[in-house]
Amino acid sequence: MLPTFADRTDAGQRLAALLAAHAGHPDVLVLGLPRGGVPVAYQVAAGLGVLMDVYVVRKLGTPAHPELAFGAVAAGGVRVLNPDVVAAARLSVRELDEVTAREAGLVEECQRSYRGDRAPLELEGKTLVLVDDGLATGATMRAVVMAVRQHRPARVVVAVPVASRLARDELGGQADEVVCVAVPDPLRAVGAWYVDFSQTTDEEVRRLLAAAPGPEGGRKGLMASIPPQRPTIPAEEVPEADALEQAMFVLADEDDDRR
Secondary structure: OOOOEOOHHHHHHHHHHHOHHHOOOOOEEEEEOOOOHHHHHHHHHHHHOOEEEEOOEEEEEOOOOOOOEEEEEEHHHEEEEOHHHHHHOOOOHHHHHHHHHHHHHHHHHHHHHHHOOOOOOOOOOOEEEEEOOOEOOOHHHHHHHHHHHOOOOOEEEEEEEEEOHHHHHHHHOOOOEEEEEEOOOOOOOHHHHEOOOOOOOHHHHHHHHHHOOOOHHHOOOOOOOOOOOOOOOOHHHOOOOOOHHHHHHHHHHOOHHHO
16 A cells, blocks of 8 residues: 655645635635644645634543543534444443543643634634544544534535545535545555654644734634533444444544544
8 A cells, every 4th residue: 555645744735736716715714633634734724825723622532541532522522422432442421521521621721732822713604624634533523523513604624635435424414525635445544645644743733823824803713612512423423333443443543643
């Protein structure tokens, strides 16, 4: 199997070419998922000539095996669960809520750390392009789609360099548009499609956000209060895992830097 992308910069440039229809539109905003999605998003925003910001999401790892994700939580406490992993790991409601509360706190802390004094962008009425470096199960991206919908955007576009066929199809039912450079079947591992898939650092995220264009007058609203409910994707909308081992392999691969 030959890698498709040299690195995240290459992946972002190639992804931007597929999104050319959105170039130059003032109502288009690119949101990168830290950490690995931010370098990709930066290239997309630069290629399209639009504004960029960050949207933080964290994996929810099981207490016994933190590398095994049973779901994800995004800004505002929006949570997505994989019921197959929850059942296989025999997690209680208390365990689910404890892990979620801890990770939700880190989401808000990370947003403040990455953005510094820069106000977040207004999302209402905009076309939001959600960018990550790849999707295995798509659980983290589904959490983000659910979260940004509460800001009443005009459209939600999911854009990634590489995705599994199942993740792409599942997200097609939630987003208005899904754009992928490559959809290998089987995916096996997101990192396998990059020559250089080294982990993105927090400092690189901050540097790219500081370099991204964003007039202060337009940066507000991303961290606006979201209703306190914590919606969870129904079981029938989450890809099935045949066994605990398969879930560990696939979910642990989807962006290790969110653990």
